Structure formats: C-alpha cells, structure tokens
Amino acid sequence: MLIEVRPVARLRGPKAVDVAGPLTELLDVLKGSDVDLAKVRVVCDWIQYKHNFRGVVDVRQIAPGTPDEELEIAVDLRRTGEGSLAAETTALLAGKGDPAGRVWLDTWSPGSEGCMWAFNRLYWLYLQLWEKATGHEYESTLPGGSSDATNSGSVRELIADLVKSWDDLAQRQSLPDELYVVELGVGNGNQAKAWLDEFRTVDQENGRGYYRRLHYLMCDYSPHVLDIARTTVGDHGDHVSSLVLDATTPTTALGFLRYKVFLVYISNVYDNLPCDEVVNIGGQPFRVDTRAYLTAESAAEISESTGVPVGELPGLVQKLLQIGPELLAEAMPTCFAGTDAAVDFWRRTWQGLQRAERFVPLPGLDSYAITPALSGEMLRPLLDAYGDVRINVNNGAVASFADTLPLLHPFGRLVCHDLFITDVGQSRTGFRGPGKYDGSVVNWVNGPLLAHIGSRKGMDVRFAPFAHREGTNITTMTAQVRD
Ligand SMILES: C[S@@+](CC[C@H](N)C(=O)[O-])C[C@H]1O[C@@H](n2cnc3c(N)ncnc32)[C@H](O)[C@@H]1O
Structure with a gap:
C-alpha cells in the first residue's frame, strides 16, 4: 500500500497538521474491510478552498473494470475533524466510491466536459442575478x-x-x-x-x-x-x-x-x-474522469426548498443550465415563484455540487488530445x-x-x-x-x-x-x- 502526503509544508510548525490521527483511523477501516490492501493508494491533500467539489474522503477506482483495478482513497486533511472519517470511508468502500443516495447530475467524462463548466458559464451569463442574490461582487x-x-x-x-x-x-x-x-x-x-x-x-x-x-x-x-x-x-x-x-x-x-x-x-x-487532469501512477498515465453529484443530504434539502422530488432534480438542473434562471422560472411557475426563487435553486445546487473521480488508463499519451x-x-x-x-x-x-x-x-x-x-x-x-x-x-x-x-x-x-x-x-x- 502506498501513502502519499502532499501538503508537506504543513507538516511542521506550531499549526502542523495531524496526519497520524486520520491515517490511523483510515488504516483501521481498511484492516477491517475485505479490500485487497496491495491494491490501495492513500493520498492526503490539504484543500485550501473552503468551498470545493470534494468530500472529506473520496474513493476512486483506478482502471475500473480491468484486471489491474485498484483504489485510491483521497483525504482532505483540512477537514478530517468534520464528521466521522471512519464511517464515511466504510460507506464509500462498500459502494466502491458510490454510496447509496447520491444523486448523479451528469455522466462520466473528462473533467473539462463536466457540468461544472456549464455552471461556470451560467454564472458569467447571469452575473447580475447572482450578485443581486449574494449582495457582493x-x-x-x-x-x-x-x-x-x-x-x-x-x-x-x-x-x-x-x-x-x-x-x-x-x-x-x-x-x-x-x-x-x-x-x-x-x-x-x-x-x-x-x-x-x-x-x-x-x-x-x-x-x-x-x-x-x-x-x-x-x-x-x-x-x-x-x-x-x-x-x-x-x-x-x-x-x-x-x-x-x-x-x-x-x-x-x-x-x-x-x-x-x-x-x-x-x-x-x-x-x-x-480543465482535465492527468495522473501518473507507477509510470502509467491515466485521465481523470469526473461525474457531478449531490449528496443525499443536499439533494433532500434542495428538493424540500423547491417541492421537486429528488429523482427529478437532475432534469431540473439540466434545464437550468440550458435556459438559465429567468426562463426556468417562467417555464416552471409551480416550482419557482419568480426569478429570485430560480436563482436560489441555482445557488443551492452550486453549493451542493460535488465531483466523483475515476482514473481511466491512457494506453499512450498520443491517444489523448489536449485540444483538437x-x-x-x-x-x-x-x-x-x-x-x-x-x-x-x-x-x-x-x-x-x-x-x-x-x-x-x-x-x-x-x-x-x-x-x-x-x-x-x-x-x-x-x-x-x-x-x-x-x-x-x-x-x-x-x-x-x-x-x-x-x-x-x-x-x-x-x-x-x-x-x-x-x-x-x-x-x-x-x-x-x-x-
Ligand atoms: C474572473 S473574471 C476576470 C475578469 C477580469 N479580467 C479581472 O481580472 O477582474 C473571468 C472572465 O472571463 C470570462 N470568461 C470565462 N470563460 C470564458 C470563455 N470561455 N470565453 C470568453 N470569456 C470567458 C468571464 O465571463 C469573466 O468575464
């Protein structure tokens, strides 16, 4: 098993980050699981962005569906004190990174093609509406x-x-x-x-x-x-x-x-x-494929605020991304009292948006195009x-x-x-x-x-x-x- 700790600058000094505690917790979970320990990598990051697209812990399949399939367990050391690392890791390992209740918003694709970018575009297209809702520029x-x-x-x-x-x-x-x-x-x-x-x-x-x-x-x-x-x-x-x-x-x-x-x-x-990401593991390059989702909790919260059943949220999000909040409010007056309500839905969805990852082998770098x-x-x-x-x-x-x-x-x-x-x-x-x-x-x-x-x-x-x-x-x- 390989353990990689990336934020080395945070390992020393008065505010040194605790690596041993979370790793011990994680290793205990792994010891108690039936995962092949020879096929696991653990990667520790420090995600400096308060808002990001990652869970405190994520489980990723490497080369999924092939005989070489392995797992990467990714931990955000900044947030390991929030909630139970052990319980979350156990749930993720049980579903190979796909725990029950997750609401998927798009399909697996290279990072640059994910719906995160449609959200990004929507933001610039309707900047004024967003800024009006948040009150800052x-x-x-x-x-x-x-x-x-x-x-x-x-x-x-x-x-x-x-x-x-x-x-x-x-x-x-x-x-x-x-x-x-x-x-x-x-x-x-x-x-x-x-x-x-x-x-x-x-x-x-x-x-x-x-x-x-x-x-x-x-x-x-x-x-x-x-x-x-x-x-x-x-x-x-x-x-x-x-x-x-x-x-x-x-x-x-x-x-x-x-x-x-x-x-x-x-x-x-x-x-x-x-932006796509490429990861090199043991001399083999992989493309990082991603898939956007809402956790069960954020989906339930958004469903309650809109009155739209959880199962219909992915369709509603797609519609928002296609036509924007103003037209969405016009098209669905029973869900949204007006544009402000549609913007509220947009903001809640953005806040809840997360991305799962898996690593797809690149047989050769020339099989991957950075641009056409x-x-x-x-x-x-x-x-x-x-x-x-x-x-x-x-x-x-x-x-x-x-x-x-x-x-x-x-x-x-x-x-x-x-x-x-x-x-x-x-x-x-x-x-x-x-x-x-x-x-x-x-x-x-x-x-x-x-x-x-x-x-x-x-x-x-x-x-x-x-x-x-x-x-x-x-x-x-x-x-x-x-x-
Ligand atoms: C963070 S703002 C930067 C604005 C300004 N240059 C500054 O430094 O304050 C990013 C700008 O890039 C624009 N932008 C983002 N993606 C773009 C794209 N694919 N084509 C053209 N403009 C884009 C956005 O609409 C927005 O105006």
Whole structure:
C-alpha cells in the first residue's frame, strides 16, 4: 500500500497538521474491510478552498473494470475533524466510491466536459442575478479581494514597456497606423478601465498621440458581462469595441487581426477555463474522469426548498443550465415563484455540487488530445520528469494560448496575470484545484505546459511573481516571439 502526503509544508510548525490521527483511523477501516490492501493508494491533500467539489474522503477506482483495478482513497486533511472519517470511508468502500443516495447530475467524462463548466458559464451569463442574490461582487472573491489587473503600478509598467516598443518601431517608420490591444475575459471592465485611463494619461503627458490610434477590443463569451464592461469604460468612446467570443478560440472572431495585435491582456481567465487532469501512477498515465453529484443530504434539502422530488432534480438542473434562471422560472411557475426563487435553486445546487473521480488508463499519451490540434504527447516531459504526479492540463487555457499567438504582432506580447504553477513539483506538494468560488471555478494553470507549447511555436514564455502586491499568489506570464 502506498501513502502519499502532499501538503508537506504543513507538516511542521506550531499549526502542523495531524496526519497520524486520520491515517490511523483510515488504516483501521481498511484492516477491517475485505479490500485487497496491495491494491490501495492513500493520498492526503490539504484543500485550501473552503468551498470545493470534494468530500472529506473520496474513493476512486483506478482502471475500473480491468484486471489491474485498484483504489485510491483521497483525504482532505483540512477537514478530517468534520464528521466521522471512519464511517464515511466504510460507506464509500462498500459502494466502491458510490454510496447509496447520491444523486448523479451528469455522466462520466473528462473533467473539462463536466457540468461544472456549464455552471461556470451560467454564472458569467447571469452575473447580475447572482450578485443581486449574494449582495457582493465577484471581484471580492478573487485572490486578494480584487483583480490585480487594476493595480496601477502594474498597469503603468505594462504601458511603459508598450510605449517604448512603439517608439522603437516609430523611429524605424514601422509602426502601423492602427494600434490594437485585445483583452480576453473582461469581467466588470475594471481591468480595461484601469489600463485605458492610465494609457490616456501617459499619452497626454508624452504627447505621442498613440491614444488617438488606439483600438482596445474587449472580448468575452458573456454578452451580459460585456454590457457591464462597456458602461465601465464609457468615456473612452470609439477607442473601445466589444466582441462576444470564446476565449478558447480567439482567431474565429479576431482572425482579421492576425500579426497585428501589440498586447493581448488577460487576467484571472485561464484559471476559469475548462480543465482535465492527468495522473501518473507507477509510470502509467491515466485521465481523470469526473461525474457531478449531490449528496443525499443536499439533494433532500434542495428538493424540500423547491417541492421537486429528488429523482427529478437532475432534469431540473439540466434545464437550468440550458435556459438559465429567468426562463426556468417562467417555464416552471409551480416550482419557482419568480426569478429570485430560480436563482436560489441555482445557488443551492452550486453549493451542493460535488465531483466523483475515476482514473481511466491512457494506453499512450498520443491517444489523448489536449485540444483538437495538440496531442497529449506534449505532456510527456512533465510526466516523465516527476514520477507519480497529478497535473492540470488546462485544456481551455492551452487552446486559448495557442490560438492567441497567431494574433501577435512580431513585437507584440501576451501578458497574463493568473494562478500559475511554474514548476511541476508544485503539483506534488499543493492542491491546484478545482476550487469553488462564488458561482465559478478556479484551477491553477500549468505554466510549464504553456511554456513547453510556446517554445515549440518559437515563443519565449516567462513567469514572474506579480510584483505589485505583497503576499499574492498571482504570477505574470509574458509570451513574445523569441529574439
Ligand atoms: C474572473 S473574471 C476576470 C475578469 C477580469 N479580467 C479581472 O481580472 O477582474 C473571468 C472572465 O472571463 C470570462 N470568461 C470565462 N470563460 C470564458 C470563455 N470561455 N470565453 C470568453 N470569456 C470567458 C468571464 O465571463 C469573466 O468575464
């Protein structure tokens, strides 16, 4: 039996986490069960997200249905004091990870295809309704309580670099008339406003006249979010356009800007895009498949609040995800007195949403596609170097990154503030998501994977800790054509 304890930094010091107690409890349960102990791994995490998609303990099948089938027992050390670890583990082992009463909301699929992402999209599509219900804005749930993209020091530095590169090009008579900046994933528009306000001020001070030639394109998949952002940047008039597009395929709408964009500016978006995970166990790669569910308790509670029988909840959730809370309330007036009641159902379901996992063997990495255009072989250097490791594939972020590079002017750059791991080892010692924010999902972004893919495409990809706020986890990634 193999026992892996990931949060090593928490094993020492005055607040050292108790590993021995929960492990003893778990081992006692295993000793008293009929599980083949030679085919069990125990993995201990510390899930820093107060809200997440995991139980205190989860049981996962490895290579289910094959002669090599094994079990992984995953424990969240932060929460082992809540409830009875022994009773929960016993119930999970009895059902091979599927205890009685669980209400499944979708089918087994790679993590990026699960209904969690439809919830995430719904949140951005109907942000105002959610914020009205909670009474606070999404920015307050971001790391540090606000977006680092509105930090004036960081914006000034970014603009100074841009202006310098334009000055250099202007000196060589090579600066085009139209100066394009693209932002992907604009939220409430505060990031755009901070950038545009500062840019206008700098331009007035240095008298270059670049502001007159500037086109700032705000792009998002949520028309509602774009409406909010447009209002936020209202006084920049024609310098700003807004486009509905999926950040994972930017060239579909922005193809006309190929090689023309000087800055693609992204903050807190890559960590919000669909993500698979791959786990390497004993030299064999597995895809982590997931399936969303409600526990029996949360299903009963939601059923009571809506008057909908537990068995009909999965259908109701699907309907919510398809048509949104406003139309759902109209379509089902007997369940929902109005939109607020439908939003309440949405919030309760989100709160209760959990994901079961199982590991499906990948016969070869090339049998797995990160994106339609990128083979799983790209993961090989990461997996080969680190032995047993579980990593985020960040399929949406990879797709976005790869499809953004063709837009860049030869002197352009992509600048991205986000939660990155910059070394695969960080996945061995910390929990990298998914975490559950207010209505949306967060996954740390696999920096080494983006760097590897970028370097294959002739890009220089660098990471630097966000320099303008102390104690932040945010890293800035910069990608530009290699000299
Ligand atoms: C956490 S907010 C970040 C907003 C802003 N950049 C900031 O730092 O405050 C994420 C934004 O990305 C957008 N978004 C998420 N997934 C997207 C996708 N697939 N395509 C386009 N926009 C997306 C959301 O609508 C939202 O506006």
